[in-house]
Amino acid sequence: MSARRRGLRRLTGHVPQPLMIGAGILIFFIVLAVGAPVIAPYDPIYQDISARLAPPSLVHPFGTDNFGRDILSRVIWSTRIDLQIAFLGVIFPFIIGTAAGTIAGYFGGLTDTLFMRLIDIVLAFPFLVLMLAIIAILGPGLASFYIAMALVGWVSYARLVRAQILVLKQSDFAMAAKSLGFSHWRIMFRHLLPNALIGSIVFAMSDAVLVLLNGAAISYLGLGVQPPTAEWGIMVAEGQAFISIAWWIATFPGLAIVLLAFGFSLLADGLGEKLGVRP
Amino acid sequence: MSTPLLKVDGLTVETKTETGTHRIVDGVSFELQKGEILGLVGESGSGKTMACRALLRLLPSSRLSIPKGSVRLDGKEVMDLPEDQFRAIRGKRIGMIFQNPASHLDPVMRIGDQIAESVRFHHGGSKRAAEERTIELLQQVGIPDPKERSRAFPHEFSGGMRQRAMIALALACDPDILIADEPTTALDVTVQAQILRLLKELRDARGLSIIFITHDLGVVAQLCDSICVLYGGRVCEHGPKERLLAAPRHPYTAGLMGCQPAIGATGERLRTIPGYPPTVDAMPTGCRFHPRCSNEVAECSRRQPPLEAYEPDHVAACYNPVGEAAALPAKESA
Amino acid sequence: MSQAPPLIETDDVVLHFPVSGGGALGLTRRAVKALNGVSLSVRPGETIGLVGESGSGKSTLGRALLGLETVTGGHIVFDRAAVTGGKRQELSKIRRETAMVFQDPLNALNPRLTAGEAIAEVLRVHKKVPKDKITDRVAELLQMVGLDPALSARRPQALSGGQCQRVGIARALAVEPKLIVADECVAALDVSIQGQIINLFLDLKEKMNLTLIFIAHDLAIVRRLCDRVAVMYLGRIVEEGPTEAVFSAPRHPYTAALIESIPEIDPTVSLPDAPMQGEPPSPLNLPSGCSFHPRCPYAEPQCSRDPPPTLRRRDDHGWACILDPGQLPRPQTATRLQNA
Numbered sequence: 001m002s003a004r005r006r007g008l009r010r011l012t013g014h015v016p017q018p019l020m021i022g023a024g025i026l027i028f029f030i031v032l033a034v035g036a037p038v039i040a041p042y043d044p045i046y047q048d049i050s051a052r053l054a055p056p057s058l059v060h061p062f063g064t065d066n067f068g069r070d071i072l073s074r075v076i077w078s079t080r081i082d083l084q085i086a087f088l089g090v091i092f093p094f095i096i097g098t099a100a101g102t103i104a105g106y107f108g109g110l111t112d113t114l115f116m117r118l119i120d121i122v123l124a125f126p127f128l129v130l131m132l133a134i135i136a137i138l139g140p141g142l143a144s145f146y147i148a149m150a151l152v153g154w155v156s157y158a159r160l161v162r163a164q165i166l167v168l169k170q171s172d173f174a175m176a177a178k179s180l181g182f183s184h185w186r187i188m189f190r191h192l193l194p195n196a197l198i199g200s201i202v203f204a205m206s207d208a209v210l211v212l213l214n215g216a217a218i219s220y221l222g223l224g225v226q227p228p229t230a231e232w233g234i235m236v237a238e239g240q241a242f243i244s245i246a247w248w249i250a251t252f253p254g255l256a257i258v259l260l261a262f263g264f265s266l267l268a269d270g271l272g273e274k275l276g277v278r279p
Numbered sequence: 280m281s282t283p284l285l286k287v288d289g290l291t292v293e294t295k296t297e298t299g300t301h302r303i304v305d306g307v308s309f310e311l312q313k314g315e316i317l318g319l320v321g322e323s324g325s326g327k328t329m330a331c332r333a334l335l336r337l338l339p340s341s342r343l344s345i346p347k348g349s350v351r352l353d354g355k356e357v358m359d360l361p362e363d364q365f366r367a368i369r370g371k372r373i374g375m376i377f378q379n380p381a382s383h384l385d386p387v388m389r390i391g392d393q394i395a396e397s398v399r400f401h402h403g404g405s406k407r408a409a410e411e412r413t414i415e416l417l418q419q420v421g422i423p424d425p426k427e428r429s430r431a432f433p434h435e436f437s438g439g440m441r442q443r444a445m446i447a448l449a450l451a452c453d454p455d456i457l458i459a460d461e462p463t464t465a466l467d468v469t470v471q472a473q474i475l476r477l478l479k480e481l482r483d484a485r486g487l488s489i490i491f492i493t494h495d496l497g498v499v500a501q502l503c504d505s506i507c508v509l510y511g512g513r514v515c516e517h518g519p520k521e522r523l524l525a526a527p528r529h530p531y532t533a534g535l536m537g538c539q540p541a542i543g544a545t546g547e548r549l550r551t552i553p554g555y556p557p558t559v560d561a562m563p564t565g566c567r568f569h570p571r572c573s574n575e576v577a578e579c580s581r582r583q584p585p586l587e588a589y590e591p592d593h594v595a596a597c598y599n600p601v602g603e604a605a606a607l608p609a610k611e612s613a
Numbered sequence: 614m615s616q617a618p619p620l621i622e623t624d625d626v627v628l629h630f631p632v633s634g635g636g637a638l639g640l641t642r643r644a645v646k647a648l649n650g651v652s653l654s655v656r657p658g659e660t661i662g663l664v665g666e667s668g669s670g671k672s673t674l675g676r677a678l679l680g681l682e683t684v685t686g687g688h689i690v691f692d693r694a695a696v697t698g699g700k701r702q703e704l705s706k707i708r709r710e711t712a713m714v715f716q717d718p719l720n721a722l723n724p725r726l727t728a729g730e731a732i733a734e735v736l737r738v739h740k741k742v743p744k745d746k747i748t749d750r751v752a753e754l755l756q757m758v759g760l761d762p763a764l765s766a767r768r769p770q771a772l773s774g775g776q777c778q779r780v781g782i783a784r785a786l787a788v789e790p791k792l793i794v795a796d797e798c799v800a801a802l803d804v805s806i807q808g809q810i811i812n813l814f815l816d817l818k819e820k821m822n823l824t825l826i827f828i829a830h831d832l833a834i835v836r837r838l839c840d841r842v843a844v845m846y847l848g849r850i851v852e853e854g855p856t857e858a859v860f861s862a863p864r865h866p867y868t869a870a871l872i873e874s875i876p877e878i879d880p881t882v883s884l885p886d887a888p889m890q891g892e893p894p895s896p897l898n899l900p901s902g903c904s905f906h907p908r909c910p911y912a913e914p915q916c917s918r919d920p921p922p923t924l925r926r927r928d929d930h931g932w933a934c935i936l937d938p939g940q941l942p943r944p945q946t947a948t949r950l951q952n953a
Contacts, residue, residue, distance in 0.1 A: 172721040176781075179679055180735050180788060181708030190734075194725045322803040323774070437892045438667070467666035468830065472874040472888035494804050497876035501884050520880060538808040539833070539878055548815060549808035549837065555773045556803060571805075 019270025022205075025263025033079040042070035044077040044230040053246045063248035065238065071248060074230040075256050081231050082212060082260065085142070085224075089211035090204050092150035097157025098193065098200055104158065105165030106188045115162075119155045127152060131214070132223070140223040149211060156207065157200050164196035198275045205268030209261040216257055232257050282354040283310040284488055285334075285456060290348030292326070292333045292512075294340075294559060301559045303343075304330045305512040311456065316482055316489045318499035318520070320535070321509035322556045327492050330509070331458045335369055336362075371401055374449030378461040380441040384433040390444045391417070391429025397451040416447040419484075421477055439470035443477065450481070457481075460492045475502050496539050500524055505592075508532050511557050511567030514586065518593030526602055528595035530574040566596070574599045619654035620792060620824050621678060626651045626687035626697075628670075628677055628848075632897070645896050647673040649848040649904075650687070652924070657791070660818055660825040662835035662856070664871070665845035668893045671828045674845070675794045678826065680707050692791065709739060712785035716797035718777035722769040728755070728780045729765030735787040754783040758813060775806035782813065786821075794826045799834065811838055832875055836860055844868045847896060847904040849921065854930030862943055864932035867905050872944045882945050903934070911936060 032039060048068035056063045062071035104115035122130070131148045138144035168174055169192060177187045216233030218224035225231040227238075232253040239250030292304035304326040311317050321327040332338055334350050350358045357368055377383050385393055394416060395409040402409075410429075417425035420443040433441055442462055449457055459478065463471040479502065481487050491503060499506055500520065507517040508529065516529040527533040537550030554571040557563060563570050569579035578584075578598045586594040629644035647670045655661050663671040676682045678689060680696045689696035692710065694703040715721035722731055732751045736742055742750045752762035758779040769777050778798060785793055795814070799807040811834055817823055818838075829835050835842055836856055843853040844867065852865040863869040870889040891908045894900055900907050906916040913935065924931040927938065 172715045172717055173723045175676075175681065176713065176715055176721045176784075177723070179681055179708070179711070179713040180738070180784070181705060182734075182738055186738070191723050195723070322805060439892050467892070468832075468874040469666065469870060469889045470892050471876070472884050473890070475876070475884065476886075476888055495876065496804075496878050500878045500880045501876040524878060524880060535804060536878055538805050548812050551808035551812060552805040553809075555775055555806065558773075 016270045016273040018266040019274055022263050022266030022268075022270050025259060026267060029079050029083060029260055029263070032076050033083050036077050036080060040070075040073035040076040042073040044074045045069065045228045053242065053249075055246070056248055062252045063246065065235075065246070065249045066242060071235075071252050074235060075232070075253050077230045078232045078235065078253065078256070081142075081225060081229065082215065082257075085145070085215035086208045086212045086260070086264070088146050089149045089153070089215060090208050092146060093153030093207075094157055094200065094204050096150060097154035098161045098197070100154060101158035101161030101163075102165055102188050102193050102196070105162035106169055106184070106192065108166075112162075115158065119158060122152060122155045128214070128217070131218070132221075135218065135223050140226070142225060145215065145218055145224050149214070153207070153211070156203070160200050160203055161193075161196050164199055165192050168192045168195055202268050202272045202275065205264050205271060208264045209268075212257065212261055212264070283351075284313045284315075284353065285311040286349075286351040286354075287330075287334055288349040288351070290330055290333055290350065291346055292329050292338070293344050293346055295342045295344075296560060298560045301562065303512050303559050304333060307348075307509065307512070307514055309507050309514065309517060311488050311490060313455070313488055314482060314486045315505065316478070316491060316503045318503035318506045319490055319492045319509065320494065320496060320499055320506055322494055324511070324556050324558060325509040326512035327509050328460055329512075331375075331460065331490060331492060335373060335375065335458070336365055337369070370397070370449075370452045370454065372454055373456040373458060374452065374454035375458045375460065376442070376445045376449050376462050378464050380438075380445035380462075381433060383445060384441065384448070386433055388432070389429065390431055390433060390436070394429070394444075394448050394451050397448055401452040412451075413447075416450055417444070419450070419481070420444070420447045421473070422447070438466055439473060442466065442474055446474075446477070446481075454487075456488045456490065458490045458492070461494070462491075463498065464493070464495070471498070478502065496524075496536060508535070511562055513567060513583075514594075514596065515568065516593075516595040517586070518590070518595075522590060522593050528589055528593070528600040528602060529568075529597050530572050530599075530601050531568045532595075533601045534571075534573075566598070574601065617656050617658075620657045620659075621689070621691045621826075622654040623674075623678070624652050624688045624690075626674070626677060626689060627685045628673055628682060629685045643897055646899055647848055647896060648677065648684070649899070649921075651845075651848070651850055653843060653850060653853070655792075655824060655826060657824050658822045659841060660814075660823075660827060660839045662839035662842040663826060663828045663845060664830060664832055664835055664842060666830065666871075666893050668847065668896050669845040670848040670896070671845050672796050673848075675713070675796050675826060675828045678792075679711050679713060679794055680704050681713075709788070710790055711792045711794065712788040712790040714778070714781050714785050714793060714795040714798040717801050718774050718781050718798075719769055721781050722777060722784075724769055727766055727768050728760075728772065728783075731780065732765070732784050732787050735784055739788060741787065741789065750787075754787055755780075757786060757817075758783045759809075773806075774802050775809060778802060778806075778810055779813070782810075782817075786817070790823075792824045792826065794828070796828045797830070798827075800830070807834070814838055832860070832872060844871065847893060847899060849904065849933065850924065850931075851905065851934070852930075852932045853924065854928075854932075858928070858930045860944070862938070863941060864930065864936070864938050865905075865934045866909050866911050866936065866941060868932075869941050869944060870908075870910075911940075 046069065050068065051064050052066055052068040054060050054064040060070050060072065062075060064070055100115055104112045130152050134148035134151055135144045138147060174187060174192060177191045215224055216236065219231050219233035220237040225234055227234055235253035236250045242249050288308045290304060290307045291302060293300050294303050307330045309317065319327045333345050348358060349356055352368065352372060357365060391413050394413040398409040398412050413429055414425045417429055422428050422440060422443050436444060463474050466474065475498065478489060482489060493499060503520055505519050506523050508515050508531065510531050516523060516527065516532045527536060534552040538552060552571050557567060565580040565582055566584050569575045572579065576599045584596045584598050586596045588594050626648050627650055628648035629646050631644050651674055663674060665671045673682060677684055684697050691707050694706045696707055729751050732754055733747050736747050736750055751765055755762045755765060760776060760779050764772065764776065772780065799810050802810065814825065815838060818825060827835065827839055839856050841854065842856045842859050843850050844865065846867050852859060852863065852868045859868060860872065863872060873885050874888060876884060889908055894907065902917040902919055903921050906912040909916065916935065922933045922935060924933045
């Protein structure tokens with residue numbers, strides 16, 4: 001009965017702990033990114049040959065790499081590029097996928113079949129292989145990475161939103177909107193989509209983790225961010241050769257990736273709990 | 280009278296929210312004799328379902344707790360029993376059926392297997408014996424071709440048949456008491472009439488006691504022996520059906536009767552109760568019904584009225600009851 | 614009684630929903646036969662109740678009337694515009710001049726819009742009032758349905774069920790419709806609130822000369838509110854006529870059984886000792902002949918053999934049965950009212 005649902009009314013005042021911690025971590029990285037020139041003690045690409053492979057100390061808290069660059073400064077500067085990867089790598093698939101999912105789910109029939117077949121085709125290829133193929137065609141670089149993400153990543157959003165729209169369009173309020181003579185456009189994007197969006201926003205948060213790791217992987221393979229730009233993935237790749245004699249080169253950027261990914265995961269969990277969706 | 284089969288005394292359920300602790304069931308007391316059908320009547324938020332869940336200690340959320348209250352079964356207190364001993368009471372002594380049997384039956388298990396499982400879990404015995412008992416139960420609840428139909432899955436049953444299967448499942452452990460939570464609300468009227476008939480027959484045949492939770496006074500009038508009306512988590516009136524319906528004392532009971540159109544005359548306005556039922560976090564002070572009550576006196580908003588007996592077994596909690604030789608001129612607007 | 618031309622008229626409307634997965638291989642095409650030849654006409658200013666059990670097709674008919682379902686056969690004409698023609702222009706006329714009120718008041722409102730926004734949107738889309746007058750009109754509509762305009766800032770979750778339903782009605786009235794279809798609009802509400810909503814409809818009917826199609830399974834409410842009533846069973850109208858006539862002297866055994874099955878508050882009027890057996894069969898698989906014959910206590914061999922009886926009419930009261938008027942016993946309630 002409706003009354004029971006009323007009792008379970010969304011608890012507006014309550015902020016779940018994961019949401020708070022996750023948001024805290026994200027804000028921390030945003031501050032690092034914005035304040036990098038002030039916060040970072042050294043120039044991230046300045047090479048101090050005299051201090052090569054220095055272990056963590058008071059002068060270089062995270063140590064230095066094989067070119068004598070300060071790891072802490074490089075980790076801080078990387079924040080800028082990695083947050084950008086997480087944001088742009090999610091936002092394009094999000095927009096394309098949500099729009100496609102809404103249209104496919106709402107109209108159904110032939111439109112839906114066409115979209116679903118297209119999604120099947122994209123899904124038929126392993127994610128990373130398809131990404132690499134697209135980047136190989138477009139040439140290495142971040143722009144290619146974003147385009148590849150958009151071309152491959154939208155399918156998850158499209159499937160998620162389509163499923164939600166399929167349910168929502170059967171709901172009474174969709175029928176009400178139709179009976180009131182609203183246009184398809186209005187029903188889709190003003191009535192159905194806002195209600196389907198919560199799920200994909202929560203998914204976007206967990207997707208950001210994957211995008212971040214993908215970005216790191218692509219850079220690691222030399223197809224994303226190009227050296228000497230500081231980026232966590234590249235730093236881990238470069239540090240790998242020295243892991244037995246200078247563990248700190250790969251470890252600290254690796255920890256940064258883990259921490260940011262953890263932050264996004266918590267954010268996804270917390271948002272899901274707060275908005276009543278399971279990520 | 281002898282010891283009642285079930286005696287609930289001062290049962291209270293609290294819920295914790297950000298706005299504090301609220302009582303959704305506040306000191307509910309009632310008795311149930313062997314073979315009696317008691318109607319627990321109330322609107323949403325009246326606490327009727329929660330009170331019954333609480334007496335089975337089946338509260339749906341960890342935010343809910345039972346700070347006090349006593350439940351005596353055959354005169355023996357069961358509220359302080361440890362959980363593993365209490366489990367023997369659920370099902371075996373007290374069974375339950377619900378509004379929506381579809382969601383309380385396992386969709387991928389044959390109806391007969393579900394009932395047989397319950398029979399064996401509580402009584403043991405051979406598989407054959409359990410199957411025979413299952414068919415017997417299905418026959419008792421009026422399912423035609425019970426042998427055949429016990430092989431069916433829940434989705435192959437119609438709504439009424441599913442409710443019958445649910446009743447058979449509840450009867451599998453031979454309980455003394457059946458708690459029926461709006462079992463006919465989702466059914467068509469013609470099917471509802473059949474189920475009400477069945478419950479009456481089961482009472483007559485097995486001496487089953489039934490607590491029937493509903494919002495429909497018509498159903499209560501047809502089925503029950505006594506009626507307990509709840510509002511805002513409290514009992515406002517309790518008594519034998521005939522007396523309570525003929526001369527309701529609490530203005531809420533009277534109002535509720537006025538709201539339910541008898542299939543009488545057309546076109547005229549219904550008597551209504553103004554306003555809306557209170558929500559958990561905004562319970563009025565004093566008598567919880569006073570903001571909607573047409574019989575309100577000054578005392579109502581200050582103190583909670585106690586349950587007063589008008590006849591030996593007809594009690595109501597009101598400072599200015601209905602039918603009291605016009606205590607105040609402001610009476611129910613007809 | 615045929616003075617004004619009907620506002621909406623249906624002629625032999627058939628509506629079947631195809632479902633897949635019949636037969637052993639799932640290849641057989643089956644269909645839910647929701648409507649099987651419904652002819653009904655509603656005059657302006659009339660309130661007509663559509664009653665029946667689940668699967669009777671009453672809700673489907675309501676939606677089909679407003680062009681929200683595509684019919685398989687037959688015609689629906691609303692105010693000289695064909696609902697069933699599929700012409701954009703005519704369909705948009707219907708959408709502009711009709712409105713619907715739904716069963717679940719909470720679900721019928723978009724959870725993301727406040728009450729005021731939901732009503733304002735209708736005014737904006739249909740350009741009912743100038744932009745600067747929208748707020749005033751929203752307040753006016755809310756007052757019309759008995760709500761404090763201050764509630765317009767609330768979202769549905771922050772309103773009670775009864776309040777949500779009032780918002781739903783206000784939104785329907787915002788269209789300034791010639792016809793409102795209310796689909797089980799009090800079934801989900803508390804008893805004490807149902808009466809309020811019914812009284813609101815009675816007020817609105819008086820004040821605005823609304824034409825109302827009221828779909829409900831609660832016969833007592835229909836009797837209060839409606840001028841006429843149409844009883845449906847498995848996608849057909851089995852009885853139709855003035856409310857008083859139908860309730861006091863039903864001519865179809867199904868109507869009689871339906872009236873007898875209502876539990877009355879008065880314990881002296883008891884439910885029948887032998888209630889009507891069985892449940893409505895699945896609309897996937899209709900019985901031959903008269904769909905009601907398997908449950909009918911008066912069934913004759915011809916009922917399952919002959920094609921379903923058509924609606925016979927006498928004194929503006931139609932029924933689809935071989936029995937003649939007066940052959941059915943009068944319901945307990947009717948005799949009681951006479952004695953009173």
